[in-house]
Amino acid sequence: MKKHNLVSRLELTNITKQYPGCLANDNISLTLMPGEIHALLGENGAGKSTLVKTIYGVVAPDKGDIIWNGKEVSIKSPSIARDLGIGMVFQHFSLFETLTVSQNIELCLSKTQLNEIGDLAERITHLSAEYGLNVKPSRYVHSLSIGERQRVEIMRCLVQSVKLLILDEPTSVLTPQEVSGLFGVLRTLSNEGCSILFISHKLHEVTEICHKATILRGGKVVDTCIPQRETPASIAKMMVGDLAEQDAGYTKKEGTVGVFNVEDLSLAAKQPFGTTLKNLNFELKSGEILGIAGVAGNGQDELMAIISGEDERSVKNSLSLDGSDISDLNAGERRKLGMAYVPEERLGRGAVPDMSLTENTLLTHSQGFIRNGLVDWQSIKGYTSELITKYKVKCHGEFSEAKSLSGGNLQKFIMGREIGQNPKVLICAHPTWGVDVGAALAIHQALLELRDKGAAILLISEDIDELFLLADRMAAVCDGYLSPVVKTETTNIDQIGQWMAGTFIKNTSASDKQEATA
Amino acid sequence: MILIQARTEPSSLMKVASPLLAIALTLIFGCVLFSAIGKSPIQALHVLLIAPLADSYNIGEMFVKMGPLLLCAVGLSLCYRANLWNIGAEGQLLAGALGGSAMALYFGDSDSILALPITLLAGIASGMIWAAIPTYLKLRFNSNLILTTIMFNYIGLYLLIWAVHGPLRDPQGFGFPESAMFSDTTLLPTLFESSRIHLGIVFAIISAFIAWFILSKSHLGFQIRVFGSDEPAAKYAGFSSRKLSWMVMLFAGALAGLAGVSETTGPIGQLVPNVSPGYGYSAIIVAYLGRLNPLGAILAAVFMAVLYMGGDLAQIEMGIPVAVVSMFQGVLLFFLLACDFFINNRLAFSNKATN
Structure with missing residues (x-):
């Protein structure tokens, strides 16, 4: 200059x-x-x-x-x-x-x-x-x-x-x-x-x-x-530094069987500034990543809460797993059926700040560690240190409190914990938000590995590049509406961007009316 | 300017030492207070804290007071760990005393071997019912547990007073508001010949160990701890708040009810209006003094029982009003909370004002 x-x-x-x-x-x-x-x-x-x-x-x-x-x-x-x-x-x-x-x-x-x-x-x-x-x-x-x-x-x-x-x-x-x-x-x-x-x-x-x-x-x-x-x-x-591998283009896959279904899901906003979900429909197939784009606050949190069961209101016949209705099951029962979640809020929801990583493993992963209602702390400890090594979580050890970890490392831990349960369906919100490049790469690869093992993954993200990198099919939410779901190869940033801004909404409501009059 | 700043790493030593520090500060406060009312502080503290442990009779009485305190405090520790602000141990204790007494009077002079167990169960069940109503109101209508449990303390108290004036009054009691003395088959056996120590203290210590075991070893206890420390995480993990609330509240109600029925079938032997000198309220302080750890509550209950005994002795020997005990308890809780506050926060003196 x-x-x-x-x-x-x-x-x-x-x-x-x-x-x-x-x-x-x-x-x-x-x-x-x-x-x-x-x-x-x-x-x-x-x-x-x-x-x-x-x-x-x-x-x-x-x-x-x-x-x-x-x-x-x-x-x-x-x-x-x-x-x-x-x-x-x-x-x-x-x-x-x-x-x-x-x-x-x-x-x-x-x-x-x-x-x-x-x-x-x-x-x-x-x-x-x-x-x-x-x-x-x-x-x-x-x-x-x-x-x-x-x-x-x-x-x-x-x-x-x-x-x-x-x-x-x-x-x-x-x-x-x-x-x-x-x-x-x-x-x-x-x-x-x-x-x-x-x-x-x-x-x-x-x-x-x-x-x-x-x-x-x-x-x-x-x-x-x-x-x-x-x-x-x-x-x-x-x-x-030189050590990091690069996020390259990954091959897209096509899902096989429908595992998780959302049908005509409408739900009034719970909070005054919340978003009302309006007639959402999509199917999640095993072995694919379905990406949902959208600017924050357009219904992503509400969608995640109703799918996970944290929002306890009943939406009869709107959610089904393997063909059976799960809308009356609570969050714990849904987990037992093979659903797992990575929430946006890592500390305070995804992990208890004052508890050790060992205890935080038990938070959602109890299968095999409970005998007659008693916790087998020794095995959980062992499993937690395996998780720490496998996902390269930087911490002092499995006894470290969750709040002592940096955001990226905690996210790697949570990701590993949820993936470690071999879920049938993984709902994942903003997995790399605020995470550095190295950790993001590790998280992306873990997600793809899980997909290739046959899990159905719903990826909610504000990062449109990440969605194009990982998702096999894509849609966007705006104001509680869901755009059409399309294959990633057949769309582009421009179209998804317009959908994020809500250009598809008129068509949806118009077709709703047509259906109503027909 | 003075600022309050959160400490980045609260000292773990101080977390354990905080109750001891609070006790020390309370004693210093006590010395100042006794001097102010013209009593020798050394003598007063001796009567309050040492004399209760000076002879075997007093030690026995100390255990008698410790039983109900510990039973209530163990239940409350679990409640507070789960973020359920149950202030109703007093009412649950009184309900237990009332229900158990009604059952004991129903058995009358029966020599059935089941009389005592059923009487105790009746007391436990009454305590559970008294805990269940506010729990139901909270889960169904989202009512404030603190308020409803306090209300039920009063309802329980007046129900008991009504009972001793009415249906449960001893017909041969010259109109005194007291029930008839229970027969031996419905009285708790004492542990030693010469003292009033009864089975209640055994129940209390066993319950403390059971609660400790649940909290640290079981999945249920883990869920309680998660619930108390981070509710969104508990929801995310899929722990049922309804189930946990019910279990913890009913457990606390059962223990408080057991404390009540153990009092009437133990040292008192009949139902009287003043079953409890506020055990259920003091148990709140005991629970905190024990760091909400059921085993810690054992030590804290000893201390509180000594204070109760000492208060009586101080009134007899030195003419110090018995209200001093309540004041000591209040000051102790105050210092305890203050110590905890300063473990997590510190004062920073900023020189902004001088700049």
């Missing part, structure tokens, strides 16, 4: 941050030029979050300098960062649902800023048109989709004439179409000289949009590269 011959926007030198028992940032140096889109990559726990929080003034570094536009600064709080022109969009949005867009933006502006701006609503409309954000100032946040909310967050930064925008995994909640919209906005900002620091796990996005990338591992900068000259695979290698 030297050809611009400009003063750098941001320069970090030797940033070091020590947490108790963990060196989160170890002498990190990084330079960001005006207009540069810079990717910050690394596995979980590599130190990305700590670094951006340092820049945004949330975390104070132990050592190191921050140079902003050529001058050394000390950023003690987010408000100082905002005054300098640094804006950040967190992974979890911080918007008040009961306020309008304009009120939400007003909340984070100081009096002087408000006076400078004058008419805030007009400014929002103006910026919205300029960047194609499509944000109406008078709308209430609760009526906005996730993608629109993210644009409100970005708008909040733009209103303050941001010079550096930090985005923490911005695309993980978006449909593919929304992602390309976001990238358009980022390119416009970049052309105007705004620098962007972009954290992502999705490497093809990084190669698509970023000018430069810094790769962190264990708190250190291990490499920098120009993503356009790399492939996602070569970047992944830098992130995890």
Whole structure:
């Protein structure tokens, strides 16, 4: 970037941050030029979050300098960062649902800023048109989709004439179409000289949009590269080291016999902000992975709860396993028939935080370990350490408490535990969410191995690439409706993306009406 | 500015030491209190804690008080482990006393060998019924277990008072609100000639071991622990909350009922209005003092029984009001909860204000 011959926007030198028992940032140096889109990559726990929080003034570094536009600064709080022109969009949005867009933006502006701006609503409309954000100032946040909310967050930064925008995994909640919209906005900002620091796990996005990338591992900068000259695979290698194998294209299989059936499943939402399931129909065959795409909160949790039996309401004749109705069985009885689940929430649902891994094995895997109502702790211990070795779970041992494991390692453990029961049907939600590349690979391979053994797998994921990688057939949910189920080879990201946005719904309800009148 | 921060790794030593620390703090508080009312703290603590263990008669009486405390506390430990906030041991104990007494009076002077076992079973069943009603209300209508169990403590108490004034009153009792004395066939045998220690304490200790065994060795006990520590995980694993709630509550009710019937057929020998000096409530403190571990409850019950005895002695020997015992119990629970709080959290003094 030297050809611009400009003063750098941001320069970090030797940033070091020590947490108790963990060196989160170890002498990190990084330079960001005006207009540069810079990717910050690394596995979980590599130190990305700590670094951006340092820049945004949330975390104070132990050592190191921050140079902003050529001058050394000390950023003690987010408000100082905002005054300098640094804006950040967190992974979890911080918007008040009961306020309008304009009120939400007003909340984070100081009096002087408000006076400078004058008419805030007009400014929002103006910026919205300029960047194609499509944000109406008078709308209430609760009526906005996730993608629109993210644009409100970005708008909040733009209103303050941001010079550096930090985005923490911005695309993980978006449909593919929304992602390309976001990238358009980022390119416009970049052309105007705004620098962007972009954290992502999705490497093809990084190669698509970023000018430069810094790769962190264990708190250190291990490499920098120009993503356009790399492939996602070569970047992944830098992130995890040379040892990792790559997720390659896997062969698709065709399921044989129908094992699990969902027929005309409709279910009212249990919570006020829940989703009502509307007339879902699909069949799960043995030896296949059926992938369900969808943006979070479109009925996935409700579907999972009713299938697992955690939602105890009766949906007579809507769920059947091997041809017999299971809707009146409780969760425990369904497990005994050969169903297993990997929930989205690992700690607190999939595993008891305060219990050892041995006890957490017994949580769902009791077959063979109970004699006359008594627990054979010795055998469970042995089996648990086998699981730990087989799935390369990093921990001190089978006595480690579940809460002491990192998210990825706990997920590998839960995955291994559920797969170890040789389930007929495995329902698996967001198996690699927040999991690093190495662990994700292990989880993918475990799922495929289970499929090849003849299990029927329902894979619910927000990660559309993962679905295309693993699923043999696919569908999407939107607002509690399920799209048609198609073979993965016969569809593409574009179609699934449109289904995630709900384009199929009109047709469904229209055909419903036709059926009703017929 | 003072901030409360969660400790990343609570000390496991302190988890065990916390009850001892709480007891020590309670005693220090006691010294201050006794000085304030003009009594010698050393003498008062001696009377409260040492004198009850000084001779064999007192030790015997200590065991008599320990029995019902331990029976109730064992049941409550299981309830609290399962996140079921049963405050109703007192009512279940009174129901057990009432049901058992009615059965004992029904047997009258019968010399049937089954009289005592059936009397005890009647007491157990009454305690279970008293626990079953709030459990049913909770599972059916999602009512608050704390409130309903407390209500049933009062209903149980007034039912018992009504019974001793009415149907169960001794016709030859000159109108005193007491039942007739039970006949020997329905009295619990004493363990030693000279003391009042009866079979109740044996029941209590056996029940503590059974509960410990269930909790640590059985799959059922594992489910109870999962349920108490992480309800969503229990649901995810498919453990039936209905089944567990019923089993735990009925077990606790049975033990409390047994405690009640053991009192009337043991040291008292008849049904009187004041069967229990609040054993069911004190058992809550015993359960916590024992770290919700049934074996820990044995030690905690000894301590609480000593305190009961000491309270009586302090009133006789030093004129200290018996309310001191209740206050000691309250202060003990307070310190216990405070110690637990500081095991999991710490105070941080931030210098933000000075900046």
